Amino acid sequence: MTPAVKLLDKAKAEYQLHQYQHETNAESFGLEACEKLNLAPECVFKTLVTESQQGELVVAIVPVHLKLNMKQLAKASKSKSMTMAEAKKVQSTTGYVLGGVSPLGQKKRLSTFIDDSAKQQQTIYVSGGKRGLEIEIAPHTLAKLLNGHFAPLTSS
Numbered sequence: 505m506t507p508a509v510k511l512l513d514k515a516k517a518e519y520q521l522h523q524y525q526h527e528t529n530a531e532s533f534g535l536e537a538c539e540k541l542n543l544a545p546e547c548v549f550k551t552l553v554t555e556s557q558q559g560e561l562v563v564a565i566v567p568v569h570l571k572l573n574m575k576q577l578a579k580a581s582k583s584k585s586m587t588m589a590e591a592k593k594v595q596s597t598t599g600y601v602l603g604g605v606s607p608l609g610q611k612k613r614l615s616t617f618i619d620d621s622a623k624q625q626q627t628i629y630v631s632g633g634k635r636g637l638e639i640e641i642a643p644h645t646l647a648k649l650l651n652g653h654f655a656p657l658t659s660s
Contacts, residue, residue, distance in 0.1 A: 506633030507599060507609030512641075515649055519641045522629065526636035533603040534568025537629065537638050545569035548629045548638070549622065551605045553594040553614070556583035561597055563616040565607055565630065565646075570619075570658040580617050580655035606633040607650055616652035618643065623654055 524540035599611040622643040
């Protein structure tokens, strides 16, 4: 199993795994998960790794159908500005490939922020650590496991 699932089991957290057949030509991994698992995009969240001006990597967890607002993430993380981290850096730091980056079980624990909209959902879905694997988990359980913070991260 993936490091994300191992972390959940070790923590004795409540979660459910959902698998689907990933299509290599899918344009959006998150929207593919919505379609294959018949889920509303408001409850499926993508894990984005960003980099502050100081070089600190920060994770943002936002609904798959919305865009991350870098200014809001910078404010939440008390940074001057944020950019998307380079793919190589993301993979070496998290241990996951793009499209399968889970917020859980990363090689190095990073500061993590979850979009406020997650609190409106009973459960949310995040990557299980590989393409085609989603973890269904309560938002507050996820935040607790990651020492994460809720903040407005998307543009309205």
